[in-house]
Amino acid sequence: MDDRLAFEDIRYDRPAARVARITLARPDKHNAQGLRMLYEINDALDIAMEDDDVNVVIVAADGKNFSSGHDLSDRSRIGDLRLPVLGFGGYRHPGPQGHMSREQEVYLGFCWRWRNLPKPIIVAVQGKAIAGGLMLIWPFDLIIAADDAEFSDPVVAFGMNGHEFFVHAFELGHRKAKQMLLTGEPIRAEEAKALGMVNEVVPRAELEGFTLAMAEKIASRPAIGLKTAKMSVNQSMDAQGLWNAIQSAFNLHQFGHANNYALHGQLVDPAGLETIRREARASRKDEA
Numbered sequence: 001m002d003d004r005l006a007f008e009d010i011r012y013d014r015p016a017a018r019v020a021r022i023t024l025a026r027p028d029k030h031n032a033q034g035l036r037m038l039y040e041i042n043d044a045l046d047i048a049m050e051d052d053d054v055n056v057v058i059v060a061a062d063g064k065n066f067s068s069g070h071d072l073s074d075r076s077r078i079g080d081l082r083l084p085v086l087g088f089g090g091y092r093h094p095g096p097q098g099h100m101s102r103e104q105e106v107y108l109g110f111c112w113r114w115r116n117l118p119k120p121i122i123v124a125v126q127g128k129a130i131a132g133g134l135m136l137i138w139p140f141d142l143i144i145a146a147d148d149a150e151f152s153d154p155v156v157a158f159g160m161n162g163h164e165f166f167v168h169a170f171e172l173g174h175r176k177a178k179q180m181l182l183t184g185e186p187i188r189a190e191e192a193k194a195l196g197m198v199n200e201v202v203p204r205a206e207l208e209g210f211t212l213a214m215a216e217k218i219a220s221r222p223a224i225g226l227k228t229a230k231m232s233v234n235q236s237m238d239a240q241g242l243w244n245a246i247q248s249a250f251n252l253h254q255f256g257h258a259n260n261y262a263l264h265g266q267l268v269d270p271a272g273l274e275t276i277r278r279e280a281r282a283s284r285k286d287e288a
Contacts (some may be wrong), residue, residue: 027063
């Protein structure tokens with residue numbers, strides 16, 4: 001057995017021929033992503049990419065919600081758990097300089113790396129995917145949503161422009177992207193499909209089976225065809241300026257952190273958390 005399969009925050013399995021699956025496994029924390037989870041996802045994707053018997057990867061999640069975003073309680077630092085992967089350096093510098101290097105590694109860096117991996121990756125999403133939770137969805141190729149799925153990025157309330165992998169306009173169109181960000185309101189599964197962000201919406205009970213069936217169908221195709229088709233679509237997006245747009249927004253994201261340091265002595269406006277919680281409570285009452 002590959003020693004890298006001894007994961008704590010995810011699981012890795014092979015549910016069907018030529019299909020690998022990575023499952024976020026912190027349901028008690030709504031799959032909030034700390035450094036350990038992010039490095040484990042990256043390791044698991046490497047294992048799948050290196051395995052010539054795998055043509056397709058599924059990313060799924062345990063529990064009610066796909067991911068509540070960044071684990072704000074995680075105090076581990078890059079280098080505490082394992083060596084960095086992408087080589088940006090500077091993680092130990094104080095203040096915004098060190099934090100920018102951290103986000104270049106585990107947020108922007110990982111997302112861009114995952115987006116460009118050669119094999120198709122399908123995400124199965126249930127419940128809430130909030131802010132950083134979208135960064136475990138948008139880098140990948142196909143999105144299958146349960147009918148209870150909803151997608152949001154409410155971090156403007158924190159004095160920020162949005163999460164670090166800023167592809168909102170490409171995923172939603174520019175006007176809906178602005179609405180998501182400026183209001184903090186979620187986009188539900190059927191609307192996300194109508195916008196082209198989600199491929200299919202299925203009943204919650206059918207999410208796992210439907211996703212696996214699609215993965216098996218795709219896995220039956222030749223690996224070289226899958227690789228070059230994915231590359232061709234990605235390169236079409238690159239020609240439209242995707243990477244330049246992501247980098248520009250990332251720099252503004254770092255300005256937001258620096259501004260919050262200056263005003264509040266921390267990365268985000270502390271009043272934002274109560275705003276987000278209050279609006280979430282109101283939303284639950286409206287649904288009841």
